[in-house]
Amino acid sequence: MKERLLIVEDDEAIANILKEHLEKEGYEINWSSTGKEGLEDFKKYQFGLVMIDIMLPEMDGFTLCKNIRWINEDIPIIIVSAKQTDMDKVKGLKIGADDYVTKPFSLTEVSARVEAHLRRYRKTDRGSISNEKLVFKKGLIIIPEERKVTIEEKEIQVTLKEFELLQLMAQNPNKVFSKEELYQHIWQSVDVEGNNTVTVHIKELREKLRDSSKNPDFIQTVWGTGYKFIGENIYET
Known part of the structure; x- marks a missing residue:
């Protein structure tokens, strides 16, 4: 085929x-x-x-x-x-x-x-990383196929854009994304000066994940640039 x-x-x-x-x-x-x-x-x-x-x-x-x-x-x-x-x-x-x-x-x-x-x-594994369940320390699990996020076995309600932001960063751990890159990838549009959309969504995500901006377990601010995901992966299935 x-x-x-x-x-x-x-x-x-x-x-x-x-x-x-x-x-x-x-x-x-x-x-x-x-x-x-x-x-x-x-x-x-x-x-x-x-x-x-x-x-x-x-x-x-x-x-x-x-x-x-x-x-x-x-x-x-x-x-x-x-x-x-x-x-x-x-x-x-x-x-x-x-x-x-x-x-x-x-x-x-x-x-x-x-x-x-x-x-x-x-000859390689054809499974797209976008379909792999991601499991991290501190109880975070991301299940792309179900668009589901849980913390310590309790599901948290996230919007579509919040989920896409979290999934993208979690699948590219320790990669620094600028706000412009995140906006372009998730909203598929060119970012404009003064647009705080990404900042607001990250803030909401942190609150839902109970993730401190000063001592984060998952989303770290890279000052003057953007954000990166620092969660410690346990395994992927």
Whole structure:
């Protein structure tokens, strides 16, 4: 059974060429025309591989790649771009892309690279980290499939955005997220100066988790930057 692939490309002509070619190869294709739409689709469906252009409206390809990596650290990502400088290629690979194909491209080469990356991915654990239960000391358990959070075996009521913030940070422990990155990833929009949305949601989360801002067990403020999750993991199932 062939894989479902995600193509994020704002040029309809190029997207159609890739889509038609890969569908002939037996793949199921989803096409997104903006970075924001691509992130929404990635969260909604299960994909085997993602192909991303760099110059995208609403959210550029580099930012999209980074956001996808926060959700799934293993899925193959191929950047397909007209940008051919070594600097762009290095930047793409550093933020998590597995490969970089320059336009104009050979469809035969694209097929070969897609199949090669899928073979590697099939050999790894395909379970997305977004579906793994996370268990931490101090009694915190996060169950993504049920969108459930418990503290010392008592469920606490969190909003959807609060849950998504907690899940993202808990799945990327000790990674410092800026408020702008959190807002862009969770609200899928560009942060504006004076927007306290993230701050307010973190404050509410801390109160519900009974987590002190001065001596936190879970969410630590990184002054001048943002926040990071410091909970001590016990195991994941």
